[in-house]
Amino acid sequence: MDHSRFLSEHFELTRRYFLRAGVMGMTASQLTVNAAALTAADELAQASPKAHTKPDKGGVRPDPYFTPAEDFRDVSRGKPLPHALSDDQKTAVGLTRETWQLEVISDPDNPAKIGKPLTKADGTALDFKGLLKLSETHAVRFPKVMTCLNLGCPLGMGLWEGVPLREIIWLTKPRENLRRVFYYGYHNDDPTQMFRSSLPIGRVLEDPFDLPPVILCYKLNGEWLDCERGGPVRVVVPEAYGFKSIKWLSHIVLTNLAHANDTYAEQNNDVESPLKTFAATMTIPKEVKAGEAIMVSGYAQVGISGLSKVQVSIESSAVERPENDPYFTAAPWIDAELLAAPQNWAALSDGKIPQQTHGFDAAGAPKTWPLRLTNAHWAAVMPRLAAGEYTFRCRTIDEQGHAQPMPRPFRKSGHAAIESIRITVTE
Numbered sequence: 001m002d003h004s005r006f007l008s009e010h011f012e013l014t015r016r017y018f019l020r021a022g023v024m025g026m027t028a029s030q031l032t033v034n035a036a037a038l039t040a041a042d043e044l045a046q047a048s049p050k051a052h053t054k055p056d057k058g059g060v061r062p063d064p065y066f067t068p069a070e071d072f073r074d075v076s077r078g079k080p081l082p083h084a085l086s087d088d089q090k091t092a093v094g095l096t097r098e099t100w101q102l103e104v105i106s107d108p109d110n111p112a113k114i115g116k117p118l119t120k121a122d123g124t125a126l127d128f129k130g131l132l133k134l135s136e137t138h139a140v141r142f143p144k145v146m147t148c149l150n151l152g153c154p155l156g157m158g159l160w161e162g163v164p165l166r167e168i169i170w171l172t173k174p175r176e177n178l179r180r181v182f183y184y185g186y187h188n189d190d191p192t193q194m195f196r197s198s199l200p201i202g203r204v205l206e207d208p209f210d211l212p213p214v215i216l217c218y219k220l221n222g223e224w225l226d227c228e229r230g231g232p233v234r235v236v237v238p239e240a241y242g243f244k245s246i247k248w249l250s251h252i253v254l255t256n257l258a259h260a261n262d263t264y265a266e267q268n269n270d271v272e273s274p275l276k277t278f279a280a281t282m283t284i285p286k287e288v289k290a291g292e293a294i295m296v297s298g299y300a301q302v303g304i305s306g307l308s309k310v311q312v313s314i315e316s317s318a319v320e321r322p323e324n325d326p327y328f329t330a331a332p333w334i335d336a337e338l339l340a341a342p343q344n345w346a347a348l349s350d351g352k353i354p355q356q357t358h359g360f361d362a363a364g365a366p367k368t369w370p371l372r373l374t375n376a377h378w379a380a381v382m383p384r385l386a387a388g389e390y391t392f393r394c395r396t397i398d399e400q401g402h403a404q405p406m407p408r409p410f411r412k413s414g415h416a417a418i419e420s421i422r423i424t425v426t427e
């Protein structure tokens with residue numbers, strides 16, 4: 001499978017919207033605009049599966065729904081990358097389902113009181129069989145977009161399955177002095193390569209309203225989690241940026257340390273910042289004729305604050321923008337259409353949502369739409385314009401009615417911006 005499937009899904013949804021809006025089928029030339037966009041984007045996706053589709057600004061990628069595991073973008077560190085090791089090496093270092101083991105210990109520097117650490121030395125480390133045993137009664141599944149805090153674009157949208165981390169914590173019989181959990185994965189036994197992340201214990205033991213639990217994940221899109229995506233086992237934190245979701249998990253440390261000690265904090269990142277809501281464009285004509293309908297489509301990342309609307313605006317570059325409006329609150333915003341959920345969930349086996357997936361009902365239909373922590377599609381028809389240079393923008397309105405992305409100026413809280421794209425209207 002490649003991106004063209006996602007693209008066709010995106011364009012099928014978009015096409016139906018444009019048909020209903022009455023702009024397609026009006027003239028042959030308008031149909032060609034969309035068909036050309038489809039062909040161009042399709043070709044781009046086929047030529048290079050890792051290439052960005054147009055427009056490139058913001059690193060928009062054409063996979064708004066579930067992304068096949070092999071099409072995720074990989075930004076993980078390691079020399080060599082753990083998933084590039086030979087099969088024999090993977091077996092030797094515990095990067096296979098047969099040899100994986102997880103140690104759960106108390107932090108020697110800030111000890112938490114626990115009754116029973118899980119260690120290789122004692123023969124009590126958790127193995128894959130033990131994890132699957134827990135999954136028989138505790139397995140959870142949820143959709144989530146994996147986004148790097150430092151990049152604007154999604155790395156991929158997954159349906160993640162795992163066992164709540166708290167089930168493993170309970171095995172250690174914690175008693176007191178336990179305030180945080182930190183964890184890391186296989187890092188070539190080189191301390192300088194360790195990539196560590198952390199969470200308050202409260203987040204692990206209880207789930208905030210309507211959020212799934214933090215999991216030890218062993219399946220993605222219904223298949224065993226492959227080594228490139230962090231298999232055999234990785235952490236997945238539903239509401240967090242990618243850096244909290246440690247791959248090739250090998251150690252969990254229970255600590256009385258009161259603050260975060262994430263590797264990402266060393267690069268000035270706001271490591272407690274949850275996923276942001278924002279919109280990005282996937283297709284927009286660079287040039288249109290005066291008086292012609294302008295069809296635009298894209299995706300929105302639905303962050304922790306939810307999504308009620310996507311809005312779009314177009315302003316003439318000849319007219320000066322008002323002063324003191326850096327976040328475009330005075331732009332002529334109009335509502336875009338949020339597109340319906342797909343009927344067929346490409347990338348999942350038989351195209352169906354499995355039973356007991358967070359956010360979906362027994363028939364596999366979403367309970368609400370769009371779903372938090374995932375991407376949604378949108379499309380819009382812009383007002384017809386006279387010849388000139390224009391700037392197109394898109395933004396979101398969250399469930400509380402706040403224009404997003406917020407907080408706008410802080411890139412280190414998770415890159416999210418109001419996208420601006422130049423378009424030319426010709427005579």
Ligand SMILES: Nc1nc2c(c(=O)[nH]1)N[C@H]1C(S)=C(S)[C@@H](COP(=O)(O)O)O[C@H]1N2
Nearest residue numbers: 074076077148155185195242243245246247
């Ligand atoms: N062990 C380990 N886990 C890791 C990383 C890493 O370098 N090493 N990178 C993190 C970062 S910064 C991101 S954005 C996500 C990316 O997840 P993906 O490769 O599945 O897209 O993995 C996270 N987990």
Ligand SMILES: [Mo]
Nearest residue numbers: 148149242243
């Ligand atoms: Mo990242």
